[in-house]
Amino acid sequence: MDYLSEFEDNYFDIAIVDPPYFSGPEKRRYYGRKNSPIGVKRLYEELSEWEVPAKEYFDELLRISKNQIIFGVNYFDYPFGPGRIVWDKVNGRSSFSDCELAYCSLHDSTRLFRYMWNGMMQGKSISEGHIQQGNKKLNEIRIHPTQKPINLYRLLVQKYAKKGDKILDTHVGSASSLIAFEEAGFEYVGFEKDPIMFEKAKKRLEEYKRKSFELISLFEVEEVEE
Numbered sequence: 001m002d003y004l005s006e007f008e009d010n011y012f013d014i015a016i017v018d019p020p021y022f023s024g025p026e027k028r029r030y031y032g033r034k035n036s037p038i039g040v041k042r043l044y045e046e047l048s049e050w051e052v053p054a055k056e057y058f059d060e061l062l063r064i065s066k067n068q069i070i071f072g073v074n075y076f077d078y079p080f081g082p083g084r085i086v087w088d089k090v091n092g093r094s095s096f097s098d099c100e101l102a103y104c105s106l107h108d109s110t111r112l113f114r115y116m117w118n119g120m121m122q123g124k125s126i127s128e129g130h131i132q133q134g135n136k137k138l139n140e141i142r143i144h145p146t147q148k149p150i151n152l153y154r155l156l157v158q159k160y161a162k163k164g165d166k167i168l169d170t171h172v173g174s175a176s177s178l179i180a181f182e183e184a185g186f187e188y189v190g191f192e193k194d195p196i197m198f199e200k201a202k203k204r205l206e207e208y209k210r211k212s213f214e215l216i217s218l219f220e221v222e223e224v225e226e
Contacts, residue, residue, distance in 0.1 A: 001057060003191065004170070007064040012189070013165035014106075015065035016156055016177060018148060019057070020050040021075035047145075048194045057170075065168055069156060071148075073103035084110040087152060090130050091118035106160050117149055126151050126158075143200050144174035153180035161186060175201035179208045 058078045061068060071087075073080055083104040091098060096118075104111070115129030116122055122139045123129035129151065133139060140149060153176055161167060165186055169177045172192040181188040182205065192198040 001060065004060045004064060009063055010066045011166065012065040012168040014067045014069065014161055015061055015168040015170070016069045016153065017061065017168070017170045018071040018146070018173065018177075019053045019076075019171050020146075021052060021072040023050055023052065047196055051193075061168075061170065067105045067160070068103065069105075069160065070103040071100055074101045081105060082108045085156075086110060086112045088112060088114040088130075089118060090114055090116040090123070092121075094118045104160070113152070113155055115149060115151055115155075117152075122149065123151060126155050140176075142174075143204065144197060147174040148176050150176045150179050153177045154183070157181065157184050157186065172201050173197060175205045178205050182209065183212070 053076070055078060058070075058076070061070075069085065070076075070080070073084070080103040083106065085102040085104045087100045087102070089096075089098060089100070113129070114123075115126070116124075116132055120136055120139060122133050124131040124133045140147075157167070157180055161184070163185075167181050167186050167188040169181075169188065169190045172178060172190040174197075175190070178188060178190050178201070192201055
């Protein structure tokens with residue numbers, strides 16, 4: 001909130017955010033095991049308490065952004081418009097929610113996106129999100145208790161952002177959003193208050209940039225050789 005006040009009205013073209021709707025990671029016990037079944041170490045003893053946003057946060061978010069996609073809309077007591085995005089996680093018999101809901105200011109209807117996200121069972125691609133990725137080595141590494149897949153953010157920017165947009169994410173978490181923004185060439189600003197997650201997210205984003213640079217360099221070498 002200290003930094004958001006520095007941005008002028010409608011500075012960002014779109015805000016894509018996933019604010020916490022419960023107090024912190026200590027609320028997620030990973031079925032009582034020391035480590036979760038998806039390889040995320042139990043971090044709630046190290047991570048700081050999460051702050052559930054108040055009305056003032058949403059007022060400020062809507063002030064500095066022209067459009068918004070806000071996950072967890074069903075948990076917040078705020079007068080959002082009718083537009084909704086439903087993320088069907090194709091999670092079978094998991095004890096977690098089958099879907100997540102987001103407010104979307106860009107339409108008044110409800111849109112559905114299916115992408116498997118249940119432990120080691122992850123979607124194959126954006127177009128085949130309901131099909132499980134056959135090679136688990138290609139799965140995203142989970143570093144955050146409520147991490148969302150990069151492909152979810154890829155779909156959102158493909159459908160709702162346009163070239164030249166400035167994007168805001170106030171709750172970066174694992175940096176899945178920033179990787180998608182970076183990949184698509186958008187200008188963005190991201191915030192992460194927890195120092196542990198900040199370092200993990202920064203490392204993940206830098207690793208993505210490094211691999212992308214290596215692929216581009218390899219492609220350029222092959223082009224010259226040909």
